[in-house]
């Protein structure tokens with residue numbers, strides 16, 4: 001059913017669709033082999049949470065890849081190996097890895113990782129864990145997708161797709177400068193409706209560090225500013241604030257307000273994936 005909808009929309013006359021993958025699904029763990037030939041399963045499962053950023057090349061501001069045993073065995077400039085640093089940072093409550101708000105391994109997983117480091121980091125294999133510094137599996141958490149029409153004139157249209165790029169081609173009047181979608185997990189499928197609590201907002205911070213715009217996020221995830229022009233001093237940074245005051249922050253300054261252009265299913269231009277709803 002979902003597959004049929006996706007296929008139907010591919011015939012829409014927009015350039016974007018021409019380059020989009022044939023389905024919203026990841027081709028069954030193509031890069032899982034990288035993991036499976038390097039790490040035993042309990043270690044690969046822990047590292048899969050790191051592979052939202054510590055890929056090769058790294059994303060999300062991470063400085064190093066952690067995709068092979070050799071990369072983990074390499075010496076850190078902070079002393080010890082990167083595997084030892086990994087363990088320290090996973091247990092660091094002040095500066096945790098993964099950073100606050102991103103999916104993290106459980107305590108049993110971290111203990112298994114510690115035992116693996118202590119026993120000399122034996123190579124292993126694991127078939128079941130996707131990632132490995134490659135393609136992460138995608139989901140549609142809400143189970144609901146934007147229907148198979150090109151546009152429905154609704155502000156909830158085309159969630160997850162680069163809004164402004166399409167509007168500049170198809171509907172310049174609606175090419176507002178800041179547009180995007182907030183999601184509950186990092187790798188949500190294109191056109192999947194989100195599910196966001198009322199009161200969630202995106203704050204655009206200008207180059208002087210001042211919150212210049214506050215954009216309400218719609219229950220189905222989309223947000224947008226009112227104007228074709230930025231009307232803030234660029235470059236900007238941004239953060240998502242939940243109704244309870246939790247925050248997900250982008251610290252890298254940007255010039256483009258077409259948020260989903262970088263916050264794709266897998267993440268492009270160094271973004272780790274979707275714009276995340278803050279959770280804790």
Ligand code: HEC
Pocket residue numbers: 046047049050051052053054059060061062063076078082085086087089090095097098099102105272
């Ligand atoms: C959302 C992106 C992200 C995820 C996910 C992530 N990291 Fe990082 N990592 C970073 C960033 C950014 C830095 C550099 C800033 C810092 O050190 O805090 C970093 C730095 C590091 C460093 C080098 C600095 C040091 O203290 O030695 C290690 C080691 C590390 N991360 C381990 C991990 C491990 C292990 C995981 C998974 C359990 C993980 N990271 C998950 C973004 C991420």
Ligand code: HEC
Pocket residue numbers: 014016150151152153154155156157158159160161162163164166167170171174179180181222223224
């Ligand atoms: C495939 C191209 C395409 C994409 C991608 C797209 N739009 Fe649109 N959008 C359109 C077109 C065409 C219209 C004009 C529709 C109309 O007036 O019926 C439009 C109109 C709109 C409008 C005006 C609706 C109204 O009330 O008149 C809003 C708001 C909007 N889009 C938001 C978004 C957001 C937010 C995104 C990204 C999450 C997005 N769009 C992505 C093509 C697109």
Ligand code: HEC
Pocket residue numbers: 059060061178179180202238239240248249250251252253254255256257258259260261262263268269270271272273274275276277
């Ligand atoms: C040109 C690419 C690009 C654009 C455009 C962009 N971002 Fe980002 N974003 C990144 C990169 C790279 C990171 C990771 C480094 C960092 O956190 O600064 C990131 C991280 C984030 C994060 C924290 C991690 C996450 O996945 O949630 C948030 C929140 C965020 N961006 C929000 C936004 C919003 C809101 C917009 C649009 C107003 C936007 N971004 C536009 C590249 C981009």
